[in-house]
Amino acid sequence: MELKGKKVCFLGDSITFGVGPSDDSLIYHALLSKEMGFTAYNYGLSASCIARKVESVYDIWDKMPMCLRVEDIPDDCDLLVIFGGTNDYGRAIPLSGREGTDDLFTFRGALKHLLTRAKERLPNAKTLFMTPFPRANAEKALGFDSTPLDSYVKEMYRLCNKFSVPVCDLYSLVPLDPKNQEHIRGYFPDGLHPNDVGHRIIADILKKFLITL
Numbered sequence: 001m002e003l004k005g006k007k008v009c010f011l012g013d014s015i016t017f018g019v020g021p022s023d024d025s026l027i028y029h030a031l032l033s034k035e036m037g038f039t040a041y042n043y044g045l046s047a048s049c050i051a052r053k054v055e056s057v058y059d060i061w062d063k064m065p066m067c068l069r070v071e072d073i074p075d076d077c078d079l080l081v082i083f084g085g086t087n088d089y090g091r092a093i094p095l096s097g098r099e100g101t102d103d104l105f106t107f108r109g110a111l112k113h114l115l116t117r118a119k120e121r122l123p124n125a126k127t128l129f130m131t132p133f134p135r136a137n138a139e140k141a142l143g144f145d146s147t148p149l150d151s152y153v154k155e156m157y158r159l160c161n162k163f164s165v166p167v168c169d170l171y172s173l174v175p176l177d178p179k180n181q182e183h184i185r186g187y188f189p190d191g192l193h194p195n196d197v198g199h200r201i202i203a204d205i206l207k208k209f210l211i212t213l
Helices: 028-036 065-070 086-090 107-121 151-161 180-187 198-213
Strands: 007-012 039-044 079-083 126-130
Touching: 007 028, 007 065, 028 039, 028 126, 028 198, 065 086, 079 107, 086 151, 107 126, 126 198, 180 198
Parallel strands: 007 039, 007 079, 079 126
Antiparallel strands: none
16 A cells, blocks of 8 residues: 555554653654655544443543544545554453444444444545554453453454454564563563554554555
8 A cells, every 4th residue: 555645544542642652753653654654643542442431530531432533533534544442441341232233332332333434434545443462461451350352353353344444453463472571571561552662563563564455
């Protein structure tokens, strides 16, 4: 995919916003913007999920989930990159309601709404999705006995395939063993937010993926 001179919008959470790297120029999309010649627009918001969440201490963010913030993406966007899901898992957003649900308080309903609105609002843009990468405490986050992270990844694949949205599978491709303390210290010091090296890894994986589109 040729992106030189294009407008690429990145919708995501704290990783896209820029928590972790030592400088904004080292965020994964900033690295790719320089290398591939496109203009990157950062629509990352710390702590945000794809779905809404009921009665949370994070009220300010729960009112601004990705399924609603897609409305902020400009009409002249050439490529929309959606990178989310780890906070939905981490904050125990219910994975699914009934099949076909439009309930924005479930992961399935919110992701379906997000992909639907992206298609409707940006008919001339390409949309792609990036899955979360492995994280520390992947079987239990924030004290909740929650659905495993890979179940959210499978739901991402299912819905993205339904909407013909290509998926960059960081869950499989990021070389992070969350049980390996050397990996944690070297790439993702808090077990979730990548540092400079971690963002470089994400940028390299996404770059290879974009070239194939």
